[in-house]
Amino acid sequence: MLQVRDGAGEMLGVLFDRYQTPLFNFYSKLTGDRTLSEDLVQEVFLRILKYRQSYRPGTPFRAWVYQIARNARIDHFRKFPRERAFEPEMLPPVVPTDSAQEHQEAELLHRALLQLPEDKREILLLCRFQELKYEEIAKLLGCELNTVRTRIHRALQELRKSFHQLTEATLKQANAAAPENLPPRGGRHEV
Amino acid sequence: MKCEQISELLPDYLQGGLSPDQHHTVEAHLQQCVDCSEEVAVWRKLSLLPVEQPSPMSRVRFEAMLQAYQAGRSNEPASGPSWKKRPSSWNFFHWLRSPFGAAAWSAALLVIGVFAGFRMAGPKPLSPDIAEIQKELASTKQLVVLSMLQQQSASARLEGVSWSTREQQLNPQVLSALLHTLRYDPSVDVRLAALDALSRHSTQPQVRNSVVNALQEQQSPLVQVALIDQLVEWHDREAKPHLEKLRQSQDLNPAVRQRADWAISKLN
Structure with missing residues (x-):
């Protein structure tokens, strides 16, 4: 009996090791909430255990997992509606530093992503980070392949705009805060 | 444009x-x-976004969830009719997370364990609950194998093949996935492992046919030799004409041809 129990644990453990980080990142980038993301990852594995009979062999396993992941999140927010939507304004301002430009860009991009409407954010995450093919995403979202392409394009357009605005705002702030760092302009040449 | x-x-x-x-x-x-x-x-630039790591507690919670789920299933029939009203495993898991729940559940487990121990001590046929768990376990195993055989990395697929050998009886879907791996997997190692896993199921006519057919399809000498050896091990006399055909094919590796000759003499 114990052997049976340990055996099943070991096997689901293999799947857990493989998928927990990608799933966690999917949720955390989607919701911006680490604790909730961890809860949802647990829920996904419970559902894998419960509904494993519903997996049809021969279909992509990854897509099946993300189907479960989407449903888990939808069910969660149905049960516990959000009191208020996530507002990026709640985050502390990004402090520009030359030494960590890449870090700063990542931070701004993360915020730009969080500013997107959820459906746009989700589709970008699915194709960029979860490495799902467009056909798989179309099936997952229940829409046409061309619709997926259009949505990705629109999401990316919007992301670019937000990112652009955020970058400009940060630059302005930096210039206002440190005018002494600006190069001198129109200085007189004295001979 | x-x-x-x-x-x-x-x-x-x-x-x-x-x-x-x-x-x-x-x-x-x-x-x-x-x-x-x-x-x-x-x-x-989206690649700049860091990959975040879940906390180590995540794994601990997963283990607890798994145990709760399995304990919930395995204790149900043993606990008798007085335990009919049991919370569902999901509520159960939430409940288990509280310290009170953990303590209560440990005590309950102990009682149920002792109770079950007494009940199962006598000679008794395989109870339906154990059969049910074994069935579930088999389907989880199948899920793992099928998912791993689809992985990008060869070592993951290799692991998938080795998982499949843990089962005495191969499920038809796993069997067909293994046969597919034997024919089409890009890695020689994975194909060899698939052959090894399939060799345990020689009673299935499908397996023998696939091995014979693979003789003509495979290009790697290593795999060819392994296939020939397998046919000799099975004493598959019907494979002889196929071996003849193989040894006559052009561009055949000399070592493989030699092996085929040896196999034909063995099968005579």
């Missing part, structure tokens, strides 16, 4: 799914169009 037309191609460009012609068209457009090229730049 206009941005509108390019935008239809852009998503496939980003995932590298365009034909070389279309790819060049998009690249040429990107050289001139700031908006579109910025869009591509933002897509690429």
Whole structure:
């Protein structure tokens, strides 16, 4: 009996090791909430255990997992509606530093992503980070392949705009805060 | 080309799914169009976002969930009719997370364990609950094997093949996945492992046929030799004409031909 129990644990453990980080990142980038993301990852594995009979062999396993992941999140927010939507304004301002430009860009991009409407954010995450093919995403979202392409394009357009605005705002702030760092302009040449 | 037309191609460009012609068209457009090229730049910059790691507690919670789920299933019949009203495993898991729940559950487990121990001490046929758990376990195993055989990395597929050997009886879907691996997997190691796993199921006519057919299809001498050895081990006399055909094929590795000759003499 114990052997049976340990055996099943070991096997689901293999799947857990493989998928927990990608799933966690999917949720955390989607919701911006680490604790909730961890809860949802647990829920996904419970559902894998419960509904494993519903997996049809021969279909992509990854897509099946993300189907479960989407449903888990939808069910969660149905049960516990959000009191208020996530507002990026709640985050502390990004402090520009030359030494960590890449870090700063990542931070701004993360915020730009969080500013997107959820459906746009989700589709970008699915194709960029979860490495799902467009056909798989179309099936997952229940829409046409061309619709997926259009949505990705629109999401990316919007992301670019937000990112652009955020970058400009940060630059302005930096210039206002440190005018002494600006190069001198129109200085007189004295001979 | 206009941005509108390019935008239809852009998503496939980003995932590298365009034909070389279309790819060049998009690249040429990107050289001139700031908006579109910025869009591509933002897509690429998304890789800057760090991969976040879940906390180590996540694994602990997973183990607890698994135990609760399995304890919930295995204790149900043993606990008798007085335990009919049991919470569902999900509520159960939430409950288990509280310290009170943990303590209560440990005590309950102990009582149930002792109770079950007494009940199961006497000679008794395999109870339906154990059969049910074994069935569930088999289906989980199947899920793991099937998912792993689809992985990108050869070592993961190799692991998948080795998982399949833990089962005495192969499920038809796992069997067909293994046969597919034997024929088409790009890695020689994985194909060899699949052959090894399949060799345990020689009673299935499908397996023998696939091994015989693979003789003509496989190009790698290592796999060819392994296939020949397998046929000899099975004393498969019907394979003889196929071996003859193999040894006559051109460009055959001399070592493989020698092995085929040896196998034909063995099968006589």
